[in-house]
Amino acid sequence: MNRKRIFIFLNIFMFLCILVMSADERDKAQAKQLLSQGEQKLQNRLYTEAIEDYNRAIELDPDFKEAYNHRGLAKFYLNDFLGAISDYDKALELDPKFIEAYYNRGLTGYNARNYIGCIPDFDKVIELDEKDADAYFMRGLAKTFVAKINIDSACEDFRKAKELGHKAKVPGQPDADFMIVKYCSKDR
Numbered sequence: 001m002n003r004k005r006i007f008i009f010l011n012i013f014m015f016l017c018i019l020v021m022s023a024d025e026r027d028k029a030q031a032k033q034l035l036s037q038g039e040q041k042l043q044n045r046l047y048t049e050a051i052e053d054y055n056r057a058i059e060l061d062p063d064f065k066e067a068y069n070h071r072g073l074a075k076f077y078l079n080d081f082l083g084a085i086s087d088y089d090k091a092l093e094l095d096p097k098f099i100e101a102y103y104n105r106g107l108t109g110y111n112a113r114n115y116i117g118c119i120p121d122f123d124k125v126i127e128l129d130e131k132d133a134d135a136y137f138m139r140g141l142a143k144t145f146v147a148k149i150n151i152d153s154a155c156e157d158f159r160k161a162k163e164l165g166h167k168a169k170v171p172g173q174p175d176a177d178f179m180i181v182k183y184c185s186k187d188r
Helices: 001-041 047-060 064-076 081-094 099-112 114-126 133-146 146-161 176-181
Strands: none
Touching: 001 047, 001 176, 047 064, 047 099, 064 081, 081 099, 081 176, 099 114, 114 133, 133 146, 133 176, 146 176
């Protein structure tokens, strides 16, 4: 009789575990759907609405690094640089090798005119992906604002960005060639 009770208890316990796991999987799937919805809103410049989707995704899956990263982007576009950096920090806490979050945090620091503070983020991107032309370019830009003593180092970054094929993302935006001509007298 005792074995029968143990058997029934184990079956009930396993059934409950399956129910809990299924709920967790449903939450993660719904969180991914909310991330996708948020991305569409982000592309359509509906930043506040995108943040709402990312908030709900994070409620469903508190370890969803992509949701923190994308929410950071939406906050960046709303000029909430501190909020964006906080979200990138959380994404990096969840995954210390999350290149996109390092890049976005560096870009946010650069736009907040924290040129010294953004350089380590671009350093980390380059450490994790030495072929990231955009990271070399942005690090070079930041170095031009820090002090003239860093101009040679900035020029090295612009040359590396050019070597890796850096092109301006938006027409009229400077690219590696432009920055080399502007700052690197040896290359004029």
